[in-house]
Amino acid sequence: MDCVLSIHGLSKKYKKQMAVNGVDMHIDRGDIYGFVGENGSGKTTVIRLITGLIFPHAGSFRLFGVNHDSKEIIKARSRIGAIVETPSIYMNMSAYNNLKTQCRILGVDDDEKIRSVLCDVGLGELYGEKKHASNFSLGMRQRLGIAMALLGDPEFLILDEPMNGLDPAGIVEIRELILRLNRERGITFLISSHILSELSLVATKYGIISKGRLIKEITAEQLHNECAKAVAISADDPQKLARVAAEAVDNRIECTAEGVKIFGDTDLNALLSAIIGNGIRILSVHCSETSFEDYYLSVIGGARA
Amino acid sequence: MMNLLRADFRRIRKDKLLLVMGILAVAFALITPLLYSILFSSTDVADDPMVSSMLSGYITAKSQFFASFSLGNNLGLAIPILLVIILCKDFSYGTIRNKIIAGKSRSAIFMSLFISCSVLLTAVMLLHAFMTLFVSLIFFDYQATPFTLGDFWYFLASLAFEILILLCIAALLSWLCAVMKNVGLVIVLYVAFIFALIIIGSILQVVIGVMEMTGGDESTLSILRFFDRINIASAASYIGMGNSYSIQDVLYFTLPSLLGIAGFGGLGLMKFRKKDLK
Numbered sequence A: 001m002d003c004v005l006s007i008h009g010l011s012k013k014y015k016k017q018m019a020v021n022g023v024d025m026h027i028d029r030g031d032i033y034g035f036v037g038e039n040g041s042g043k044t045t046v047i048r049l050i051t052g053l054i055f056p057h058a059g060s061f062r063l064f065g066v067n068h069d070s071k072e073i074i075k076a077r078s079r080i081g082a083i084v085e086t087p088s089i090y091m092n093m094s095a096y097n098n099l100k101t102q103c104r105i106l107g108v109d110d111d112e113k114i115r116s117v118l119c120d121v122g123l124g125e126l127y128g129e130k131k132h133a134s135n136f137s138l139g140m141r142q143r144l145g146i147a148m149a150l151l152g153d154p155e156f157l158i159l160d161e162p163m164n165g166l167d168p169a170g171i172v173e174i175r176e177l178i179l180r181l182n183r184e185r186g187i188t189f190l191i192s193s194h195i196l197s198e199l200s201l202v203a204t205k206y207g208i209i210s211k212g213r214l215i216k217e218i219t220a221e222q223l224h225n226e227c228a229k230a231v232a233i234s235a236d237d238p239q240k241l242a243r244v245a246a247e248a249v250d251n252r253i254e255c256t257a258e259g260v261k262i263f264g265d266t267d268l269n270a271l272l273s274a275i276i277g278n279g280i281r282i283l284s285v286h287c288s289e290t291s292f293e294d295y296y297l298s299v300i301g302g303a304r305a
Numbered sequence B: 001m002m003n004l005l006r007a008d009f010r011r012i013r014k015d016k017l018l019l020v021m022g023i024l025a026v027a028f029a030l031i032t033p034l035l036y037s038i039l040f041s042s043t044d045v046a047d048d049p050m051v052s053s054m055l056s057g058y059i060t061a062k063s064q065f066f067a068s069f070s071l072g073n074n075l076g077l078a079i080p081i082l083l084v085i086i087l088c089k090d091f092s093y094g095t096i097r098n099k100i101i102a103g104k105s106r107s108a109i110f111m112s113l114f115i116s117c118s119v120l121l122t123a124v125m126l127l128h129a130f131m132t133l134f135v136s137l138i139f140f141d142y143q144a145t146p147f148t149l150g151d152f153w154y155f156l157a158s159l160a161f162e163i164l165i166l167l168c169i170a171a172l173l174s175w176l177c178a179v180m181k182n183v184g185l186v187i188v189l190y191v192a193f194i195f196a197l198i199i200i201g202s203i204l205q206v207v208i209g210v211m212e213m214t215g216g217d218e219s220t221l222s223i224l225r226f227f228d229r230i231n232i233a234s235a236a237s238y239i240g241m242g243n244s245y246s247i248q249d250v251l252y253f254t255l256p257s258l259l260g261i262a263g264f265g266g267l268g269l270m271k272f273r274k275k276d277l278k
Helices: A042-052 A073-077 A095-106 A111-122 A138-150 A167-183 A220-227 A239-250 A270-275 A292-304 B002-013 B018-043 B044-048 B049-058 B061-068 B072-089 B095-099 B107-137 B149-181 B183-214 B219-230 B247-274
Strands: A004-014 A017-028 A030-035 A058-063 A080-083 A158-161 A188-193 A205-210 A213-219 A230-235 A254-257 A259-263 A282-288
Touching: A017 A042, A017 A058, A017 A188, A017 A205, A030 A042, A030 A167, A030 A270, A042 A058, A042 A080, A042 A158, A042 A188, A042 B095, A058 A073, A073 B061, A080 A138, A080 B095, A095 A111, A095 A138, A095 A292, A095 B002, A095 B095, A111 A138, A111 A259, A138 A158, A138 A167, A138 A239, A167 A188, A205 A220, A205 A292, A213 A220, A213 A292, A220 B107, A230 A239, A230 A270, A230 A292, A239 A259, A259 B049, A270 A282, B002 B095, B002 B107, B018 B061, B018 B072, B018 B107, B061 B149, B072 B107, B072 B149, B072 B183, B107 B149, B107 B247, B219 B247
Parallel strands: A017 A213, A030 A188, A030 A205, A080 A158, A158 A188
Antiparallel strands: A004 A017, A004 A058, A205 A213, A230 A259, A230 A282, A254 A259
């Protein structure tokens, strides 16, 4: 698959503090990469490094196949759009004038494009409106920031906490916008967020960062398997139990010392009848389900320890 | 680069502070000659032929015009401060990030900042100076002697020297804007720098004056004169105050400014290219 961003051993130090320490990341074209981590874990620093706002102390990254210290990186960067921390907008200008100024930077002069990106982010009514951005709500500023990032038709969009300040309806709109842009225009996303439940509705891949280190990179499918419902059954004859369970259900089965762990939804009555019918004595049955939050905390907990 | 310049000029044009700068430039251009004319027409001055003739030789439209470029007067301080507030908005609003993410090089971003700062500073100061000249011409003669073609070339040369000094100030402001973290710090450092130059210039002129009267050591005097002449804040005391320039004058009025532009501009560019941005 075409790689949009690959990071190898990227590090950034502020005075004596390592903000980012040997991060490795890989984002393929079409991915919606959920970048998860607690406050101060280094998410924004990684985003700043990618966008060229700060310079790494060690390591490297390749953006669209271009090495970060190559002169061509400036050209590669023109293929991305980003919101870093807060939306970068002129507070003393209207939404239209902000977008028009960004158009000048990008060398395009297309009012229809301005109207279209404003409509995309749900701010269509602000086209031609003279209200200054300083009078906008946080959510409106966030949407305007996304509109500015969309103006250059980016292939890769980096959104740092895009749901910040948005009301529930706004969150749904932005989520739908992300999914639509990914589906229709094939835009690759890197989204950092604290709202794990929200992120889990859009992300196809996750990176979990803690204390400047990327502890886990996992696809949505892998995560689904990790977090899926599971039934742990222990019995007096674990080997026979495993054989009977495999015959009774089509689910993924993991053998343990005490018995089996069966993932996904299962017809528990039928399964238990089959086990008892085969003369196996059941010692315990334990149902469990791991949420993304639980999974994240277990991963972070491991990192903290 | 052109795209960046177009964007910068657009945002400057949309800033209300630009209007404030224009109003200040015009207001000061009207007030100063008016105050001098009132002073002239006051009975005490008009009745004293000695004071009257001294002032009429000193206060002319020409002297008013060139004095209006002084960095130490009200407008000379106010305009760069307002300019800094406009230019630093790119850093305080974080909109500088849009330029970097849009794939613009840091060198181009800094050059665009320097060019827009130079154009704006020069435009406002020229507006103020020419308004001062036109208003002064209503009340005073251009100079005590008739205006000749030589005076015209002298005027153009003086104007070029003043513009070079303004470009040097623009380079200083661009360097400060690009390197410092907040607008307040930029303003404090700029005012401190200009005041330091003015104070050093004043002390040097007093010491030189005293030494000339008391017949001080000639080699010490020439060293002091050299430092006085290379001080861009003292240039207002010399530029446009005569009728012609020697080669030495031309060097004194051009080299410090050119060195300032290259120095501050180069330092700013170097520092900005390596600077971590918020």
